[in-house]
Amino acid sequence: MTKTQNSRAGALLSALLFTLMSLALITPSVSAKPIAESPTSISPLLNGQTVPSIQVKDLKGKSLDLQQMLQEKPSVLFFYRGGWCPFCNAQMGQLQAIEGDLLKMGFQLIGISPDAPEELRASMTKNDLNYTLVSDADLNAMRAFGLAYFTSQTISDRYMAKMQLKNKLWKNAAGESRLVLPVPAVYITDKTGLVHFQYINPNYKVRAEPKLILTAASLIPQ
Incomplete structure (x- = not known):
């Protein structure tokens, strides 16, 4: 040459x-999926995929890498709408009841919501929780898992007023300010962050039964 x-x-x-x-x-x-226009149009993270590096915050507002947290041990993650939601509070109580069984199996339990750190502390006290709650107010985890969606204008206005929410509002494609929530979901990962099980239901009133979660966790290789 x-x-x-x-x-x-x-x-x-x-x-x-x-x-x-x-x-x-x-x-x-x-890792950042678009915010869906409705709870039925989400594109969730699936079995066989690995949780990417995501920044969330603990009860004190300190940033944490969720991926690193999951690499410590097998994990049960659940996404909930907020401590203001009665269905979420009921689920948190059910999970608290089986946390001991999960711990014996080697799992950690982590709850993720758009609540601010101070609201997480209130939920911990209100529900007498021992497991970990993290704040996803910036939607990093919800978008990475493909669970974030815009609520309708009516729902946004009603929830913000009635529940006195402090959540940040986000602009949709039409430029309208809407409340963004996660479709409630449960994910079970191994200690590498690989997803082995998921339960996702656009109907926020229907949650995974504790027995189903325990059964699924028992099948995850350690």
């Missing part, structure tokens, strides 16, 4: 590398 050819090849390689670097900078993170 001549000197001129080497120069051209080098220039092409430099241009290619620059293009790839530019694409890496402008391509949105694959």
Whole structure:
């Protein structure tokens, strides 16, 4: 190869590398899925997929990497709408009742909601919880798991007023400010963060039975 050819090849390689670097900078993170327009149009994380690196916050507002938390031990994750939701409170109580069994099996239990850290502390006290709750007020986890959706204008207005919610409102495609909630879900992962089980129901009044969660957890390889 001549000197001129080497120069051209080098220039092409430099241009290619620059293009790839530019694409890496402008391509949105694959872990952030769009917020769905309804609870029935979500695209959830599926069995066989791995939980990506996601920033959530603990009770004191400190940032945590959810992926790192899941690599410590097998985990049962549940997404709930907030401590203001009676169905969520009922679920949290049911999970508290089986936490001891999960711990004996080597699992940790983690609840994720759009509640702010101070609201999580209130839920811990109200429901006498021992397991971990984390705040996803920025929707990082809900979007990574593909569970986030816009509530209707009517529901947004009703919940914000009646429940006196402090949640941030988000703009939908039409530029309207809406409340974003997660479709309630349960995920069970192994200690590498690989999803082995999921239960997702757009009907927020229907939650996974504790017996189903225990049975699914017993089948996860340790």
